[in-house]
Amino acid sequence: MDKPVALITGASSGIGTAFAWKLAARGYNLILLARRADRLQTLAGELPVAVETLQADLSTEAGIAGAERAIHERPRLDLLVNNAGFGTLRRFWEAPVEGQTRMHELHVMAIMRLTHAALARMVPYGRGGIINVSSVAAFGQSPGNVSYCATKAWINSFTEGLAIELANANSPVKVQALCPGFTATEFHETLGLITGDSTGGIPRFLWTEADDVVNASLHGFDRGKVIVIPGWKYKTVATVMKHLPWSIRRRASRPGGSRI
């Protein structure tokens, strides 16, 4: 039988690159998507499996449509990892609306459309899965992080809804929302929060490695877990955030709060 195929968005760095290595080790052939084609090609040359690269900006209509086409045209797709994402700084009304729009396109519209394209193939085949990379930020709100928290909360709600719908249709296709905490990738540097070896004031014990995040995701995926929060510290954070009364959450919030 042919090897399984996984499409990973945001594969040019961080958690996406870690997914590429872990899925290659599990025997998947890969389709790697991001804007930086040079990075994807270098990674493709290092991975020990068949790799296709796809340069696309998923915050644009053309990028999303190109990725949808790739899903429709390929002979098989077993796993879609919707991982591409970014953060912004500043209060919602002070930050340029363009960045907020791009974030909603990437975290919401791209995930919705690629998931639709993938499930339309996977459900009739009766196999496959989707991992949507969310964040522990999905469980709360913080100043300067409004659209990020809101779009990640949408990812969790969307994924939980799909899990119910798939179970209701007796489909074996699995879905997961992966909710990491602070992870050592290029995310915070791109955001402008840290430079070089600094941790931007975020305590070292709170950082997780991208490999550990992906191990937790795939371990949870094998067991059909819908919400995966890597590490006991962040499981605790998410539980507290979910149950904290609104009045306390509002008082406890500080400008420039969590960026995860």
Ligand SMILES: NC(=O)c1ccc[n+]([C@@H]2O[C@H](COP(=O)([O-])OP(=O)(O)OC[C@H]3O[C@@H](n4cnc5c(N)ncnc54)[C@H](OP(=O)(O)O)[C@@H]3O)[C@@H](O)[C@H]2O)c1
């Ligand atoms: N790092 C953390 O602390 C943390 C915590 C919780 C959740 N997350 C989530 O984890 C996911 C991966 O982030 P990361 O930490 O691995 O950060 P990263 O190292 O900055 O990787 C982000 C990836 O997304 C891609 N990307 C960004 N905008 C894109 C666009 N418009 N179109 C296509 N690809 C795009 C980037 O590739 P190109 O620039 O080449 O396009 C890159 O491959 C994100 O969804 C993020 O929200 C991260």
